[in-house]
Amino acid sequence: MTNSKKIRLLRLGQSVGVLIGLLVLAVILSILTPLFLTIDNLLNVALQSATYILVATGMTFVVVTGGIDLSVGSIAALAGVVMALAMKAGVNPGISVFLGLIVGIVCGLLNGLLVAKANLPPFIVTLATMSVIRGLALILTGGIPIYGFPAAFRWLGTGRVGVIPVAALISLLIAALGGLIFKKTRIGHYATAIGDNEEATRLCGINVSKYKALVYVISGLTAAMAAVIITGRLNTAEPLAGYMIEMDAVAAVVMGGTSLAGGKGSILGTTLGALLMGVMRNGLNLMSVQSNYQQLAMGAIILIAVLLDKIRGKSRA
Amino acid sequence: MSDYILEAVEISKSFPGVQALDGACLRIRTGEVHALLGENGAGKSTLIKILFGVYQGDSGKLIVKDREFGAMMPKLAYELGMAMIPQERTLVGHMTVGENLVLGREPRGRWGALDRNAIFRMADDCLQKYEIDLDSRVTANSLGAGAQQLVELVRALMCNARVIFMDEPTSGLTEGETQILFGIIERLKKQGVAIVYITHRLEEVFRLTDRVTVLRDGKTVANLNTSETTSAELVQLMAGKAVSEEKACSVPPGEEVLLRVTGLNRGSKVKDISLTVRKGEIVGLAGLLGSGRSELLKCIFGSDQIDSGKIEVRGKEYLIRSPKNAIAAGIGFLPENRRREGLCLKMTATDNIVLAIPEKVFQYGVTNKKRRTKIAGNSARDVDFSPNYMDVECGTLSGGNQQKALLARWLSRNSDVLMLDEPTNGIDVNTKSEIHNLIRQLAAKGKGILIVSSDFPELLGLCHHIIVLRDGRITMDISNSELTESELLGYAAGQHMGA
Numbered sequence: 001m002t003n004s005k006k007i008r009l010l011r012l013g014q015s016v017g018v019l020i021g022l023l024v025l026a027v028i029l030s031i032l033t034p035l036f037l038t039i040d041n042l043l044n045v046a047l048q049s050a051t052y053i054l055v056a057t058g059m060t061f062v063v064v065t066g067g068i069d070l071s072v073g074s075i076a077a078l079a080g081v082v083m084a085l086a087m088k089a090g091v092n093p094g095i096s097v098f099l100g101l102i103v104g105i106v107c108g109l110l111n112g113l114l115v116a117k118a119n120l121p122p123f124i125v126t127l128a129t130m131s132v133i134r135g136l137a138l139i140l141t142g143g144i145p146i147y148g149f150p151a152a153f154r155w156l157g158t159g160r161v162g163v164i165p166v167a168a169l170i171s172l173l174i175a176a177l178g179g180l181i182f183k184k185t186r187i188g189h190y191a192t193a194i195g196d197n198e199e200a201t202r203l204c205g206i207n208v209s210k211y212k213a214l215v216y217v218i219s220g221l222t223a224a225m226a227a228v229i230i231t232g233r234l235n236t237a238e239p240l241a242g243y244m245i246e247m248d249a250v251a252a253v254v255m256g257g258t259s260l261a262g263g264k265g266s267i268l269g270t271t272l273g274a275l276l277m278g279v280m281r282n283g284l285n286l287m288s289v290q291s292n293y294q295q296l297a298m299g300a301i302i303l304i305a306v307l308l309d310k311i312r313g314k315s316r317a
Numbered sequence: 318m319s320d321y322i323l324e325a326v327e328i329s330k331s332f333p334g335v336q337a338l339d340g341a342c343l344r345i346r347t348g349e350v351h352a353l354l355g356e357n358g359a360g361k362s363t364l365i366k367i368l369f370g371v372y373q374g375d376s377g378k379l380i381v382k383d384r385e386f387g388a389m390m391p392k393l394a395y396e397l398g399m400a401m402i403p404q405e406r407t408l409v410g411h412m413t414v415g416e417n418l419v420l421g422r423e424p425r426g427r428w429g430a431l432d433r434n435a436i437f438r439m440a441d442d443c444l445q446k447y448e449i450d451l452d453s454r455v456t457a458n459s460l461g462a463g464a465q466q467l468v469e470l471v472r473a474l475m476c477n478a479r480v481i482f483m484d485e486p487t488s489g490l491t492e493g494e495t496q497i498l499f500g501i502i503e504r505l506k507k508q509g510v511a512i513v514y515i516t517h518r519l520e521e522v523f524r525l526t527d528r529v530t531v532l533r534d535g536k537t538v539a540n541l542n543t544s545e546t547t548s549a550e551l552v553q554l555m556a557g558k559a560v561s562e563e564k565a566c567s568v569p570p571g572e573e574v575l576l577r578v579t580g581l582n583r584g585s586k587v588k589d590i591s592l593t594v595r596k597g598e599i600v601g602l603a604g605l606l607g608s609g610r611s612e613l614l615k616c617i618f619g620s621d622q623i624d625s626g627k628i629e630v631r632g633k634e635y636l637i638r639s640p641k642n643a644i645a646a647g648i649g650f651l652p653e654n655r656r657r658e659g660l661c662l663k664m665t666a667t668d669n670i671v672l673a674i675p676e677k678v679f680q681y682g683v684t685n686k687k688r689r690t691k692i693a694g695n696s697a698r699d700v701d702f703s704p705n706y707m708d709v710e711c712g713t714l715s716g717g718n719q720q721k722a723l724l725a726r727w728l729s730r731n732s733d734v735l736m737l738d739e740p741t742n743g744i745d746v747n748t749k750s751e752i753h754n755l756i757r758q759l760a761a762k763g764k765g766i767l768i769v770s771s772d773f774p775e776l777l778g779l780c781h782h783i784i785v786l787r788d789g790r791i792t793m794d795i796s797n798s799e800l801t802e803s804e805l806l807g808y809a810a811g812q813h814m815g816a
Contacts, residue, residue, distance in 0.1 A: 024788075114356070130544075141320065180683075184426060184683040184684055184685065184686070185679065185682055185683055186675060186679055186682070189668070189684070192660045192661075193668075193672060196661035196662060196664055197657070197658075197660065197661045197662060199655075199657065199658045199660055200659050200660055200672075201639050201660055201661065201672070202620075202640060203618070203620060203652060203658060203659070204644075204671055204726070205639070205640045205643075205644035205645070205675040206641075206643035206671045206675075207641065226635045259663075263661065263662075263663040263664070264663050265541065267395070
């Protein structure tokens with residue numbers, strides 16, 4: 001085998017690992033419960049995974065620069081609340097969704113400017129904005145959920161095209177688009193280069209702070225997209241929506257083979273990682289594991305997945 | 318008890334696709350200075366990592382102080398009295414010399430509190446014992462490269478090290494510092510400490526060492542007494558074939574001025590610098606460490622901001638505020654530290670090469686593998702970069718190949734002026750002359766080249782013109798043909814001021 005072929009296989013191997021994990025988990029679940037391998041349930045998994053996929057797609061851009069965005073859950077909540085308030089005020093659902101996405105972009109821009117221009121550590125910046133943005137969502141609603149939206153809006157969260165949930169279609173479409181942007185455009189290439197070696201990237205004449213800021217805008221935007229689906233599905237905008245979703249997103253990104261140190265990543269891996277998260281939650285639900293135990297099990301499975309990946313990585317080095 | 322304090326016998330180690338070591342042997346006697354030579358990629362680093370337990374060998378055994386080990390562990394190596402002085406400094410910058418020396422083994426006073434006086438007493442005792450003139454109460458950051466290295470050496474000695482590995486210890490040291498280091502090595506030798514000396518500088522091998530081990534392609538190809546060999550023989554052993562003599566640049570430069578710098582100033586490091594680089598001309602920047610050479614290049618490239626001065630490329634003045642401006646003006650830059658400032662180590666050579674040329678790689682905002690491969694492939698061919706390595710992660714390439722990838726980056730942009738900072742630092746003899754030939758070829762094709770090097774023979778062999786810097790100022794600006802190495806060294810050290 002030629003050298004370059006071998007390398008291509010190794011690189012694919014990162015996504016193959018999570019794919020194998022996904023298949024193994026699926027086989028185990030279909031043995032443990034007859035309910036798992038039914039069309040209805042699989043479609044349900046796709047629906048449930050949609051928000052993970054959306055948030056994790058944006059998160060991949062951030063993580064590959066060596067950053068992290070802890071504020072995605074709060075952004076989703078605020079975007080959902082703004083959409084809801086707009087619709088309650090009689091604004092057309094389409095324009096309301098647009099406003100929600102703008103909220104995501106603005107929040108992301110705030111994160112990006114603080115990280116790229118003020119040169120603050122991403123962890124601290126987004127930890128702080130996580131709290132600030134959640135606070136805004138609570139203030140705007142007085143802490144009370146808003147519910148009851150036009151059918152056209154709810155369709156985004158609950159509707160189906162044929163048998164396939166609209167939300168699942170949207171998330172896969174965005175992941176595919178994200179994958180193309182990641183692989184084919186400047187932002188994906190430069191985000192990876194920055195995560196690999198920021199100084200070298202700067203010395204290539206690349207405007208590093210511009211791209212470092214942009215990745216947070218992307219992350220904010222995908223978080224707001226997730227908000228559309230969450231709000232539409234529940235027919236409710238909750239100021240506490242998206243709580244802890246940053247953890248699920250980071251877990252999906254890492255299980256998908258993206259390095260938390262930056263410089264390496266793939267949207268395909270992330271999507272598979274997000275599906276893995278969805279399947280895990282679904283499986284635990286099907287086996288009627290109590291929610292307190294679910295929390296524990298999810299954490300343990302993520303740890304095992306990352307440990308396995310580390311061992312795999314070591315044996316390769 | 319055998320003569321040998323440390324023996325590595327028949328060590329083999331393979332990585333996917335590479336046989337890094339193939340039955341290599343290294344035997345170190347008590348109290349000797351032993352040179353470990355080999356080109357980049359010969360297996361030196363792998364062998365050392367196995368000796369220190371960072372990697373486990375596939376086969377072979379290690380014998381330390383008559384005890385046999387199948388594999389080493391980092392902690393065990395430390396307990397056996399093995400120490401490594403790496404090329405990069407590892408001191409805690411904001412701590413004092415004394416605190417650095419006792420780090421991890423601090424003497425405790427009452428109730429477990431740190432006893433600062435005892436720390437400095439311990440440190441001073443040790444500095445005195447080895448006759449090293451250093452103040453234990455200054456911070457490590459305030460010391461020069463040479464002094465920092467001595468602190469690392471003393472730290473190893475305080476841990477009762479009996480075998481000390483030194484990796485390119487004189488790179489980055491001034492001549493004076495080098496002499497001090499050599500004096501200390503001689504003294505340690507008398508006290509029975511064995512030194513394994515890893516270097517590319519053959520004159521140091523003959524100056525300092527008792528025996529030599531040469532590695533090539535993971536095998537030990539020679540184990541000689543230094544006094545019974547010659548530098549030509551060592552070069553041949555390392556390279557596996559005879560290396561042709563370097564010849565001076567033959568193609569004369571053109572008339573057109575590609576780069577003109579006038580009255581450049583930045584703080585205390587760059588003072589009133591004016592210079593020109595013509596088409597096809599190789600201009601060398603000589604000077605000692607800290608003379609402002611690298612800073613000057615960074616100012617011209619816009620990586621550091623200038624206080625005042627004018628930069629013209631091809632007769633047109635450019636306001637250079639960032640690398641982006643400099644690149645647009647037609648300047649390319651190979652920084653001193655390839656790994657830290659030059660390359661994205663996890664990315665492939667192809668992606669690294671095309672990183673500075675987005676307008677060709679991205680059409681309508683999108684790129685594809687084919688286009689990148691084509692652009693990178695063309696310039697890689699110009700620098701003899703092997704096509705087999707195009708899809709290899711740059712972190713795994715040898716220093717020479719990394720440097721070629723960086724050269725290819727600027728060729729793909731067709732930059733008029735190339736600024737090279739220490740282009741052959743840490744690169745083996747064979748590849749070094751290859752890089753030299755590349756630089757000559759680029760000049761012959763009409764590039765203007767500005768090169769910083771601490772290797773004076775390199776500058777004398779390459780350059781049409783040499784500029785000597787001292788304390789940020791130009792002290793000599795002279796055509797190469799009028800220079801000898803000792804004169805150059807003299808100017809750099811400031812002996813010929815006003816000459």
